[in-house]
Amino acid sequence: MLTTRQGIRPLHAGDLSAFLELTGQDPVVNVFAEYRARTTNLEPRWLGGEIWGRWDGGDLVAACHVGANLVPIQATQEDAYAFGERARNRVRTVSTIVGRQPAVRSLWSSISDSWGTPRDERWEQPHLEQQLQSLVEPDPFVRRTVRADMEVLYPACVAMYTEEVGISPETGGGRDLYRARVLQLISRGWSFARIEDGEVVFKAEVACATPGAAQIQGVWVPEHRRGEGLAARGMAAVCDIVRREIAPRISLYVNEWNAPARRAYERAGFLETARFSTIMF
Structure with a gap:
């Protein structure tokens, strides 16, 4: 596991293109992060927080939304652990950690001893996409x-x-x-x-x-x-x-x-x- 902050920095407007390329690797799972980036241009004053990026050889390889929600984006378990190491010494301002299960598990393992006891932990949440024709007729009154x-x-x-x-x-x-x-x-x-x-x-x-x-x-x-x-x-x-x-x-x-x-x-x-x-x- 990585235990350093090497290669991680807050993103800014000049990183928007690289960030959208990253979220575009899985645009459905990453819809929240991409929406936040497009509506704020990665400006902290509009984000109400930051988006951290992890770089490797000049390429943005993973990111983490740090606002009311802490959301790992295209993060391996190693990336998520590194983001957690950066977050663990900050005063907790987020109310929710959410994302792909392996990344959330890794992130939580690095900060759980410093962020206190959660109100609730929901580890098994199927992420669903409408991919088939509906088996029922749409409600005409909706x-x-x-x-x-x-x-x-x-x-x-x-x-x-x-x-x-x-x-x-x-x-x-x-x-x-x-x-x-x-x-x-x-x-x-x-x-x-x-x-x-x-x-x-x-x-x-x-x-x-x-x-x-x-x-x-x-x-x-x-x-x-x-x-x-x-x-x-x-x-x-x-x-x-x-x-x-x-x-x-x-x-x-x-x-x-x-x-x-x-x-x-x-x-x-x-x-x-x-x-x-x-x-x-």
Whole structure:
């Protein structure tokens, strides 16, 4: 294992081309990192952090997003360990470590003794891409949400987040920030829902997108409507819109234990293409 910081430095705007070449090696798995680079031009003030690059003979061979999320990018286990060695002596500012499982395991092994006990560790998360034709008809009632839907949509977003993450997004005075995030997704045309009689019965969002790929998040059906096929048909509808109007390839990742969600995604044409892990603080 590498135990030095040799060859690692923060990237800047002049490195954008090299970074996009790196993320382009796997544009679907790296959609978050590429989206962040394209929208910030790798400027720290817009990133809210840094992206570290590891160089070998003048070539960028791996990177690590260091902001609210710590995300290894095209990193071998050796690269990830080196990034962890650089991060271990910093005060932890990230709330989540997420990425391909081998890299996350290696990164965590180098910083776990200095970053404290995580709130949750989710080591087995299938990364899925829609690669097959959906087995179900798209739900014709799923549509993009609009600002007028906000008061109905927002409680559903809070319920989904709380169920998935284990804490409310409003904890610690986060309500205004989370409402702003939901409104941002609506304004971008990245928020989708089926609404019946003033109730959201299915919802999903695009978390990030590039010219080549989009990642779905926040898929949710209220508990009393589960088992009706709303998720599978809703996802088929969302994917049709996203593929037609946002990006040609669509991915998401899901907890391995969430069998109902995995069945819904399978029916919507998704296959596992990688294995992710997430550590939450």
